[in-house]
Amino acid sequence: MLGRKIARHGLILVATALLGGFLSAAMVRLAPGFDTDEAALDPHLNSQSIQALRQARTEQHNIFRFYLHSLQLAMHGDLGTSISLKQPVSTLLQDRFPLTLRLVSLGLLMGWAAVMVLVFTTALLRVTAYDLLATFMTGLLICVPAAVLALLSVLWNIPGALAIALIIFPRDYRYAHNLVNKAYSLPHIVTARAKGLSELRILFWHVVPSAGPQLLALAGVSVSLAIAAAIPVEALCGLAGIGQLAWQAALARDLPLLMNITILVTLVTLLANSSADVIGYVWRGQQA
Amino acid sequence: MMRFGKPIAVAAFCLAALTGGALAQGQLRFCLRSEPKTFDPLKVEDDASMAIRYLTGGVLVRLNRQTQAVEPGLATSWKISKDSRQITFKLHSGVSFSDGTPFSAEDVAYTVQQLMDPALHSATGDTFRSGTGKPETKITSPTEISITFPAPVAGLDRQFDQVAILSAHSPKKEMAVLGPFMVADYKPGAAVLLKRNPNYWKTDEQGRKLPYLDSIQLDIQPNRDVEMLRFKRNEIDLINTLDSEYFDKLASGSQNVAHDAGPSLDSEQMWFNEVAKAPIPEYKKKWFRSATFRRAISQAINRNDLARVVFRGHAQPAVGPVSPANKFWFNSKLKPEVCSPDAALKALQKEGFHLENGTLKDMQGNEVVFSIITNSGNKYREHMATMIQEDLQKIGIHVNVVTLDFPSLLERMTQTSDYEAILLGLTNTGLDPNEVMNVWLSSSENHQWNPSEKTPETPWEAEVDNLMRAQASAADPKKRKESFDRVQEIAVEQAPFIYLVNRNALSAISANVQNASPVILVPQTYWNAERLLLK
Amino acid sequence: MSFWRRVACAVLLLVLAISLAANWLAPAGYAKQDREAAGAPPSHAHWLGTDEIGRDRFARVLYGTRISLFLAPAAALISTLLAALVGGLAGYLGGTWARAAMTVIDLFLSLPWLFLLITVRALLPLNVSPAFSVLVTFLILGLLGWTAAARVLCATGSSLRNADFVWQARASGIRGTRLFWIHVLPNMKPVLYAQFWISIPAFILSEANLGILGLGVAEPLPSWGSLLKELEGLVSVGEEPWKFVPLVLLVVVVTSFQLVLSKQDEVAA
Numbered sequence A: 001m002l003g004r005k006i007a008r009h010g011l012i013l014v015a016t017a018l019l020g021g022f023l024s025a026a027m028v029r030l031a032p033g034f035d036t037d038e039a040a041l042d043p044h045l046n047s048q049s050i051q052a053l054r055q056a057r058t059e060q061h062n063i064f065r066f067y068l069h070s071l072q073l074a075m076h077g078d079l080g081t082s083i084s085l086k087q088p089v090s091t092l093l094q095d096r097f098p099l100t101l102r103l104v105s106l107g108l109l110m111g112w113a114a115v116m117v118l119v120f121t122t123a124l125l126r127v128t129a130y131d132l133l134a135t136f137m138t139g140l141l142i143c144v145p146a147a148v149l150a151l152l153s154v155l156w157n158i159p160g161a162l163a164i165a166l167i168i169f170p171r172d173y174r175y176a177h178n179l180v181n182k183a184y185s186l187p188h189i190v191t192a193r194a195k196g197l198s199e200l201r202i203l204f205w206h207v208v209p210s211a212g213p214q215l216l217a218l219a220g221v222s223v224s225l226a227i228a229a230a231i232p233v234e235a236l237c238g239l240a241g242i243g244q245l246a247w248q249a250a251l252a253r254d255l256p257l258l259m260n261i262t263i264l265v266t267l268v269t270l271l272a273n274s275s276a277d278v279i280g281y282v283w284r285g286q287q288a
Numbered sequence B: 001m002m003r004f005g006k007p008i009a010v011a012a013f014c015l016a017a018l019t020g021g022a023l024a025q026g027q028l029r030f031c032l033r034s035e036p037k038t039f040d041p042l043k044v045e046d047d048a049s050m051a052i053r054y055l056t057g058g059v060l061v062r063l064n065r066q067t068q069a070v071e072p073g074l075a076t077s078w079k080i081s082k083d084s085r086q087i088t089f090k091l092h093s094g095v096s097f098s099d100g101t102p103f104s105a106e107d108v109a110y111t112v113q114q115l116m117d118p119a120l121h122s123a124t125g126d127t128f129r130s131g132t133g134k135p136e137t138k139i140t141s142p143t144e145i146s147i148t149f150p151a152p153v154a155g156l157d158r159q160f161d162q163v164a165i166l167s168a169h170s171p172k173k174e175m176a177v178l179g180p181f182m183v184a185d186y187k188p189g190a191a192v193l194l195k196r197n198p199n200y201w202k203t204d205e206q207g208r209k210l211p212y213l214d215s216i217q218l219d220i221q222p223n224r225d226v227e228m229l230r231f232k233r234n235e236i237d238l239i240n241t242l243d244s245e246y247f248d249k250l251a252s253g254s255q256n257v258a259h260d261a262g263p264s265l266d267s268e269q270m271w272f273n274e275v276a277k278a279p280i281p282e283y284k285k286k287w288f289r290s291a292t293f294r295r296a297i298s299q300a301i302n303r304n305d306l307a308r309v310v311f312r313g314h315a316q317p318a319v320g321p322v323s324p325a326n327k328f329w330f331n332s333k334l335k336p337e338v339c340s341p342d343a344a345l346k347a348l349q350k351e352g353f354h355l356e357n358g359t360l361k362d363m364q365g366n367e368v369v370f371s372i373i374t375n376s377g378n379k380y381r382e383h384m385a386t387m388i389q390e391d392l393q394k395i396g397i398h399v400n401v402v403t404l405d406f407p408s409l410l411e412r413m414t415q416t417s418d419y420e421a422i423l424l425g426l427t428n429t430g431l432d433p434n435e436v437m438n439v440w441l442s443s444s445e446n447h448q449w450n451p452s453e454k455t456p457e458t459p460w461e462a463e464v465d466n467l468m469r470a471q472a473s474a475a476d477p478k479k480r481k482e483s484f485d486r487v488q489e490i491a492v493e494q495a496p497f498i499y500l501v502n503r504n505a506l507s508a509i510s511a512n513v514q515n516a517s518p519v520i521l522v523p524q525t526y527w528n529a530e531r532l533l534l535k
Numbered sequence C: 001m002s003f004w005r006r007v008a009c010a011v012l013l014l015v016l017a018i019s020l021a022a023n024w025l026a027p028a029g030y031a032k033q034d035r036e037a038a039g040a041p042p043s044h045a046h047w048l049g050t051d052e053i054g055r056d057r058f059a060r061v062l063y064g065t066r067i068s069l070f071l072a073p074a075a076a077l078i079s080t081l082l083a084a085l086v087g088g089l090a091g092y093l094g095g096t097w098a099r100a101a102m103t104v105i106d107l108f109l110s111l112p113w114l115f116l117l118i119t120v121r122a123l124l125p126l127n128v129s130p131a132f133s134v135l136v137t138f139l140i141l142g143l144l145g146w147t148a149a150a151r152v153l154c155a156t157g158s159s160l161r162n163a164d165f166v167w168q169a170r171a172s173g174i175r176g177t178r179l180f181w182i183h184v185l186p187n188m189k190p191v192l193y194a195q196f197w198i199s200i201p202a203f204i205l206s207e208a209n210l211g212i213l214g215l216g217v218a219e220p221l222p223s224w225g226s227l228l229k230e231l232e233g234l235v236s237v238g239e240e241p242w243k244f245v246p247l248v249l250l251v252v253v254v255t256s257f258q259l260v261l262s263k264q265d266e267v268a269a
Helices: A001-029 A047-055 A065-075 A089-125 A128-143 A146-157 A160-184 A187-194 A197-237 A242-252 A256-287 B001-017 B045-058 B105-115 B156-162 B226-231 B245-250 B282-290 B291-300 B303-310 B341-351 B377-395 B407-414 B434-440 B459-471 B477-494 C001-020 C057-091 C097-109 C115-121 C131-144 C147-161 C166-169 C175-212 C224-234 C241-268
Strands: B027-032 B061-063 B071-072 B075-080 B086-091 B138-140 B143-148 B181-187 B191-196 B215-220 B257-261 B267-272 B314-317 B354-356 B359-361 B369-375 B399-402 B421-426 B499-511
Touching: A001 A065, A001 A256, A001 C097, A001 C115, A047 B181, A065 A256, A089 A128, A089 A160, A089 A242, A089 A256, A128 A160, A128 B314, A128 B499, A128 C241, A146 A160, A146 A197, A146 C224, A160 A197, A160 C147, A160 C175, A187 A197, A197 A242, A197 A256, A197 C097, A197 C147, A242 A256, A242 B359, A242 B407, A256 C097, A256 C147, B001 B377, B027 B045, B045 B181, B045 B191, B045 B215, B061 B156, B071 B156, B075 B156, B086 B105, B086 B377, B105 B138, B105 B143, B138 B245, B181 B215, B191 C166, B245 B257, B245 B499, B282 B291, B291 B341, B291 B377, B291 B477, B291 B499, B303 B314, B303 B499, B369 B377, B369 B407, B377 B399, B377 B421, B399 B407, B399 C175, B434 B459, B434 B477, B459 B477, C001 C057, C001 C241, C057 C097, C057 C131, C057 C147, C057 C175, C057 C224, C057 C241, C097 C147, C115 C131, C115 C175, C131 C175, C147 C175, C166 C175, C175 C224, C175 C241, C224 C241
Parallel strands: B027 B215, B369 B399, B369 B421
Antiparallel strands: B061 B071, B075 B086, B086 B143, B138 B143, B181 B191, B191 B215, B257 B499, B267 B421, B267 B499, B314 B499, B354 B359
């Protein structure tokens, strides 16, 4: 049963990633500014050169043909060439993916560690002032623009991963806090208290398992939030990761690069969410 | 003898270091605002690649950015024919590329052939392409070469300032260079490291080998706030183009690090859409195609305020298409536009416009409303557009300011013509009017207000076409100036562009950097990189 | 009503009242450019100083409050309802519905919506009224901002599908939409309130970022988002602390919303 579920998830994962790649290619192709190149504004260029610049993207005009052709090349390990950076996409992704992976992973770990600490202490202490302080702190962080947090990390020489953690922490805390609070209101918790169980035991043996599947779903979603947060952090901290690359590619309407980045991001998002689903399924099964 | 061997060797080394050796002086650090797209000097089209080409490329002649005079480079001397079609260079002997490959006239011939290959579509190559056909190169000796072009090329010698010579024989191709530095390392998205070229041919007046610096670290940093932060923390040594607000902050500090070299060649301008087939209402096309309307708009704009408020006084109101900083080519007879909303309104009223409840309307009763688009992320242009919005409100014109991402703006400007007015700027402008030939020729794609006209649609555009062609083919600088002076007069009379301001060339240089002398020509701060020193 | 909830409600009402009284409190308006006093610090004439082109920052904060305070919660409501509808319902129904919904949600989370927004801008006329542009912006934000919460709601719906009280309700003969709306949806409130609370500042900040694409609030109209963008000039902001006032105001409003909502949540439980 579990094996079938994993296999089905795998198939859906691949199909969705491919669909995501096609949809993103279509969006880029149809968006205004696709056929333009800033270089065409150079007054030194004559009309033949400007025409040649425009012709450079002719093969991308038919998005179906372009996508099929890209898939065919991808089967042989060729992900195409970036129009804006004039380098193989595979090289660009290979060089930059590890940094983003490290940044996002660390950011998620730190963010979730902070979330759990704050959620559990709020749940255990049940002190209004502490709750208010947590609300205020998360409210402050959620109101600060991501670009400002990234700039602060440069100003105070703190790692980019911490900036990502600070971006995802307030969002995840609010959900997690509400989910844990909701779980506390379940009948079996009242029973557990009446039976004299300690607060720690109630929290870790009864509350967290009840809220577990939803917390897992939240953790899965926070991966895509962290990837989105990586864009301003990498761009401002001068970190050569996928986020910085994605932003440059978006501004340049770099179709081969954007399509491959979207497929990569879709795969990562799907993996994260699918893992959360599978673990949640197992968890619920065990609970039952 | 052995006893004295070591001290003698040390003394000899010191002597060599003092006289014929290099003056090793550390690593200069500054930022590039974008990723370099290429290290091939012939394919350069972006600022970051241009910076690397300047620092690594060896050129036959160099335009001295300070004196604006053309000086010998790899060429010891040169001669231009009377018809400006042929140039003969005499070259230095005994020069090698960074990898040791010898340099000769063959490399110059190879570079010119590559540059002028029509399939390359190089901006540098197109500046030489004044007529159809390929240039001919004739090597008379390893140190002498003649290059003959199919048609006259105005300012022929100056154009070679942008032509970095490639090796015809080196296996390293474009990575073998003749300039003071060579690319040693490149971390995509992060930094480019340039190291001293050990085979650089130039020495200083004392016979010391150039460059003085060991290396240059170029960090890729698009964000100006972060660049400024890093400068303040001494993580970088210079900022090549500094924002006005940061200039004032640095200038108020104790160290003399902020530099204002005066008005640059760059200009900010706006123009109206005059394309006949533009998808905008016909009544608006009528307004925009009226020179009186355009001049009235120009008169209503307070340029002094733009310079004072947006650029904090580090800009000058623009007079015409050429900045006064371009001393030879600027038409000194032109006078700055005086801001006068009353005079603007009077002029519009003569054209049939009238004010009704504070709103300007045309003869048909259409409210005068139009949009100005500009590129987002450029806060100067956004502020200028907002200030122009208020200036025009005083004469009853309602302006909508729309900021767009650059590709979207570019598409409207160059392909769909779906815009009403645009506010943009001309940057990295050169001195010679030939460099903006494609802006003034009515048939050109870069004739921004009405590109690619089959025939000139107005008599004044026909006159401008003739004048630009005349100055391009004239050999006598005086005749060229006469023609181009008239072009500037027409530009002011007809106002196809409404010139707003000429920004000052602002830069920041750490007190640790010696021999720096910021100028207005690009690259403002490191134009003499081979002679920069660090304390 | 608890003390803190009363305080939060009072703060929100006060902010609302001040924004509505902007015409009287800042009669000069948000667009007037005092060019002689551009970038000036706080003074008697300009309580929060002026921006880079001489517009009174206090007036801009007040007028910006109107736009952000009304439209951001409206957009947040749209995204919350969509999250409940798509995620919550799919999770409750389970099986193929849940799988399909989760696939769509994952796809939504990965796609570069930037290009859709650029296309929307291209389809709008250049001379669109600022009010229309703002409405369209927040509507788009609402329509795109539901995905993260929908995923969590899907998991919540799946958990609730087999909860005791749901079985009890089914045993009592309650089925279909009534079961979902009356019994299941109220138990999703913790996530819905969290989604609503997070969306308000997120949409306010996103609106400012959409200015890059030509959407958002057009000049000279102010918004909290555009005022908060001043903080990105971090090098100078440290010396100009009055630029933090919009941030303080936003934090106060967001915290007040949370206090109001959290007390609601406890009552529901």
